[in-house]
Amino acid sequence: MRQESTKAAHKVTLIGAALDAILGISKIIVGWASNSHALIADGIHSLSDLLTDAMVMVVTYYGRQKPDKNHPYGHARFETMGTLVLGSLLIAVAGAIFYDSLIRLWQTDNLTVPRWPALVVAAISILGKEWIFHYTMRVAQKIRSDLLVANAWHSRSDALSSIVVLIGISGTMLGIQWLDQIAAMIVGLMVAHIGWKLMSGSIKELVDTALPEEETLDMLRHAESIRCVKAIHSLRTRKMGADVFLDIHIEVNPRISVSEGHQIGVQVSQLIRDHHPEVADITFHIDAENDSDDDLPSLEKLPPLRDDVVGQLQYAWRALPIEFQSSQLVLHYLNNRIDIDLYLANSLPVTLSESILKQCLNDKDWLGQLRVWQRNN
Structure with missing residues (x-):
């Protein structure tokens, strides 16, 4: 099962990586040729996915290994760490895109108008990334992989950013020349938002946050x-x-x-x-009782265990006509005291009673109830 889920994760990741490479290179080349900084930024975003795709393949391989001596709970935290790294990379890429777009926005003299090929590549990117999002999400849900879910949303962020780029390029071509840079900045913010969501979820898991x-x-x-x-x-x-x-x-x-x-x-x-x-x-x-609000007493104040109980009973009753074995005692530990059920093969001698037996144990602060039963063979 683990091998099958690993193969499924690697297959969808490789397909996504091939799509990222084709789209990323196409966006950068067409963006440069068509004077669209927003499309170039989107292309860098797509190529950054190749790093995360490689990381996903490595992490899913190790994260799906069986538990071993050094990792008795399994290796799933590898996926959590991978998701944390993936989110960090996204935020770093987002910061670079936003900063570069902001600098270009202030340099209004250098703003250029994109050409129509940028629109075509942006539209193709939207279709391609939306398809890989749904494909990856289906596999992620099937093999229950949070890391693949994160990678799927990473692909969805590409599709969303391409929509923003498409709007920005269209606006710039219609005469709103600064809209291309604004679109690139919005892409950066969207990528940062996705990165933060991935990071925050991983951090919560690493500090053992409870389920909803x-x-x-x-x-x-x-x-x-x-x-x-x-x-x-x-x-x-x-x-x-x-x-x-x-x-x-x-x-x-x-x-x-x-x-x-x-x-x-x-x-x-x-x-x-x-x-x-x-x-x-x-x-x-x-x-046996609700001990959730109780502080654990010190070892000296805890009631004795069976061997000590048997020894103390035999010593306290040494002068009495009664014999018993450890197997004839049933001990109930309640409220930091011990209730004792003593099962005898025959009834107590007429000279003995439960009250006499208990009187011999008055100094035992751990004693709760003492009950003597005759066991029918």
Whole structure:
């Protein structure tokens, strides 16, 4: 699947690169011959696409590699970095076009009137770039590549800029001589706008910005629809390329088994994936209580684990006629205390009761409830 998506990305990018080269060279040559600075600027914009096309091919190759030891979450961030670089290049090109056009606008004595071949090339450019935009976007949506989406909009920016150039050339030919330079400046601003959108989206992803609230709430609704889920008290999302990674805390009945709690988590994960196929990985935490607002106590203040509990019980009850093994205890950790269920093969001796057992544990501040049960074999 990864190889197929990489081949599809490379194919559409190569076709786009060939179109960019033909259009870019044609615009510059015809723009120079027809005295249209706006068309020359548009041609430079088209040729700059060759750099981004090359970058897209390299980045999609590495970004679509399988996870490995050094990159356990995959390589999708390569695409994010590539999109960030692509946006930066666009802003740099936009600045150069705008500055050069501004200088020429002030030099009114040197302004020339473009000729009709510039109109023809601008019209051909509009048709060609609009076609490659739709083709690239179809492939991008099929293989779920944000980088290809960015490259598609890069092509759309070429089509839009050519429309502006077409208007500018027409106006200049009608006697508004400064309109060609104004058109070139507008092209620069449009290219800068596209570049900034690409950069801002990549920066948000690199700093692990959450998904839009509407998507997060939809995931939350699906998770809470499972009957055994008491509550969802934490749901965190982040993107890595086209993939979404999810951390979710699921509160369940504290008395159920570990395996049942895990199965509830599996059900929640699968339901979210069914409705959001872009989710690549879900880490779920099964919680017995809502601990989202609690500060984690120091290690010394945490209740003891099983081996310590067994040892403390056996020592506290050493003088009593009771024997038990660790496997006969079920421990429930709630509110930083431990509720103990002790299962015995036979009933307690008449000289013993739960209250006596608990009295021996009065100094254990970690103890919650103590319940003794007779296990029927």
